[in-house]
Amino acid sequence: MRDLPLVECCAPLAGAALSTDDAAELERLLKALADRHRLRILNILMRADGDPVCVCEFQPALGISQPTVSHHLKQLTEAGLLEREKxxxxxxxxxxxxxxxxxxxxxxxxxxAAPR
Known part of the structure; x- marks a missing residue:
């Protein structure tokens, strides 16, 4: 039996991998975004061109109850995506x-960081 040459099976990954802290932050942000009502809230705010939107305007636009709107706004605010002004x-x-x-x-x- 003859010896076969050793061949590497995989090419090394290009670039630096996402750090554990950055991955945790991205996970937190994506969890906050992973809801159709929250995405619609962001869309409303983006269309407002930087102008603050009153909490009372979200409920009719989304067609969900006010407590549910408040829950979604809280999730987005806690994730650092929104600012709240009283x-x-x-x-x-x-x-x-x-x-x-x-x-x-x-x-x-x-x-x-992903391989090409």
Whole structure:
């Protein structure tokens, strides 16, 4: 029996892998985004062109109960995607500056780390 040459089975991965901390942050952000109502809330806020939107405007636009709207707004706020401003009895929400850019940058890091 003759000896066969040793061949490497896989090419090394290109680029740096996503760090554990960045992966955890991306997971948290994607969990917050992984709901159709939350995505629609973000869409409403994006169409507002940076102007804060009153909490009272989401319920009719989404067709869900006010407590459910509040739950979704809380999830997005706690994830750092929204900012909340109290004006008298009403709360106004706006996209947090750079929040969606952070999601994009983490995904870009993931894509850069993936093998080609």
């Amino acid at each position: 004006r008298g009895p009403y709360a106004y929400y706006a996209l947090a500056p750079g929040a969606l850019d952070r999601v994009g940058s983490l995904l870009s890091e993931t894509a850069a």
